[in-house]
C-alpha cells in the first residue's frame with residue numbers, strides 16, 4: 001500500500017479543489033523538506049499535491065505594488081534574478097545559502113516559508129522586506145503580513161484548504177539596502193546556528209535612519225523581528241554607538257535554545273556580531289560600495 | 297490506490313510506465329529501470345550520490361517523486377557518454393584518479409557536467425562550491441577538483457581550436 005496518493009494539477013482552480021478534499025492534503029513544492037518528512041513519518045498525508053505546475057505559483061516579477069514571488073519558484077531562480085539581486089539583496093543572498101546547488105534547484109522560497117523551521121534562511125530576508133503572504137483557498141483570497149504567518153516551530157496559520165499562492169515584497173525606496181548573514185560551522189550545507197537579516201533606509205542628507213528592520217533566524221521558536229533593535233536605530237543618525245546598542249537589543253530579542261549546534265549564550269553573541277555586520281553591509285550598499293554584493 | 301501513469305525522457309529515450317504514487321525518482325530509475333549507476337546513499341538530500349539532471353538542472357533523485365518527473369527530461373550517469381565515447385570529464389576522472397571506491401562518482405559527474413555547461417571556466421572555489429552537495433568518503437576531494445579543472449582546460453582548448 002502506498003503511503004499517499006499523488007496529483008500534479010496544472011491550474012490553481014484544480015489544485016484548490018484537491019486541497020478542499022477529504023483527509024490530509026499536503027502541498028509539495030520542491031519536496032526537499034516534505035519528501036523526507038513523509039518517508040520518516042514526521043508528517044502525514046493522504047494526498048500529496050505537486051504545486052509546481054500551477055502558473056501563478058511560478059510567478060517572479062516586479063510590478064508597481066512590488067516583487068511577486070510565486071510560492072513554488074525555486075531558490076536558484078530567485079538567487080540569480082537581476083531584480084532580486086538589485087533591490088532585495090538579503091533575499092538573493094539567503095536563497096543562495098539554502099543547501100546545495102541540487103537543493104536550490106528544487107527548493108522553493110515559498111516551501112522554506114511554509115515549512116516554518118525556525119532556521120529557515122530566506123524568512124528573515126522576507127521579514128525585513130515587509131513581505132505579505134497571499135493565501136488562497138476555494139473560499140477566496142487573503143493577505144497576511146509575514147510577521148503573523150508563523151504560529152510555532154513547523155506551524156503556520158494556514159487553515160484546511162488554504163495554500164500560499166505568492167509572496168509580495170514592496171518596492172524598496174531609494175537610499176535603502178538589505179543584507180543577510182548566517183553562521184554555520186562549515187562553509188556550506190548546514191543549518192544556521194544563528195542568522196540575521198537587516199534592512200536600512202537612510203536620509204542621505206542627514207545620515208538619519210528613516211527605517212530599520214532586523215529579523216533573526218534559529219534563535220526563537222519562529223523567525224522573529226527584533227523590534228527593540230529597530231527602534232534604537234530609527235530617527236537617529238547611524239553612528240558606531242547606535243549600531244552597538246542595536247546589536248545588544250537584537251541579542252535581547254533572541255530567545256534561543258541550547259542544542260548541539262550551540263549554547264543559548266553563544267547564539268546571543270552571534271546575533272550581536274551578525275547584526276553589526278549586516279548593518280555595516282547595508283551602510284556600504286547604500287553608499288554605493290558594491291564590494292559585498294550577493295555572491296554567486 | 298492505483299498506480300499513476302508517467303511519461304518522461306530518460307537519457308534521450310521516451311519512457312511510459314505506471315508507478316506507485318509514493319515512489320521516488322531514484323527508486324524508479326534503479327529498481328524499475330535498472331539504471332543502477334545512480335546511487336542511494338543517505339536518502340535525504342545530503343550526500344548527492346543520487347544526483348541526476350532534470351531538464352538540465354541537477355537534483356537529488358531521492359527527493360523527487362516519480363510523478364514529478366512526468367513530462368520532464370532526465371539524464372543519469374549512463375546518459376553522459378556518447379555512443380560509448382566517454383566525455384572529457386569522465387576521461388579526466390580516470391586520468392587524474394578522481395575516484396577510489398566510485399560510489400560518489402556518478403553524482404559528482406552529473407554535478408560537474410552541469411557546472412561546466414553553465415560555466416566552462418570555473419575557479420577552484422566555484423568548483424568546490426558547486427560540488428558541495430556531493431560527499432566523498434575516500435578521495436579528500438582534491439583529486440576530484442583536479443579532474444574537473446583538467447576537463448575544463450581540455451574542453452577549453454578544444455573549443456579554442
Ligand SMILES: Cc1cc2nc3c(=O)[nH]c(=O)nc-3n(C[C@H](O)[C@H](O)[C@H](O)COP(=O)(O)OP(=O)(O)OC[C@H]3O[C@@H](n4cnc5c(N)ncnc54)[C@H](O)[C@@H]3O)c2cc1C
Pocket residue numbers: 026027028029030031032033034035051071072097098099100103106107108109110111112113114115119120121122158162163164165189190191192340341342
Ligand atoms: C540537504 C539539505 C540542506 C538544506 N539546507 C537548508 C539551509 O541551508 N537553509 C534552509 O533554510 N533550509 C535548508 N534545507 C531545507 C529545505 O531545503 C528548505 O526549507 C526549502 O526551502 C523547502 O522548500 P521546498 O520547496 O523543497 O518545500 P517542500 O518540501 O515542498 O514543502 C515544505 C513544507 O511546506 C508546505 N508547502 C509547500 N508549498 C506550499 C504552499 N504553496 N502552500 C502551503 N504549503 C506549502 C509543504 O506541505 C511542506 O509541509 C535543506 C534541506 C536539505 C535536504
Ligand code: FES
Pocket residue numbers: 335336337338339340341342343344345346347356357358359
Ligand atoms: S541519496 Fe539522495 S542525496 Fe543522498
Ligand code: FES
Pocket residue numbers: 394395396397398399400401431432433434435
Ligand atoms: S570515491 Fe569513495 S566515496 Fe568518493
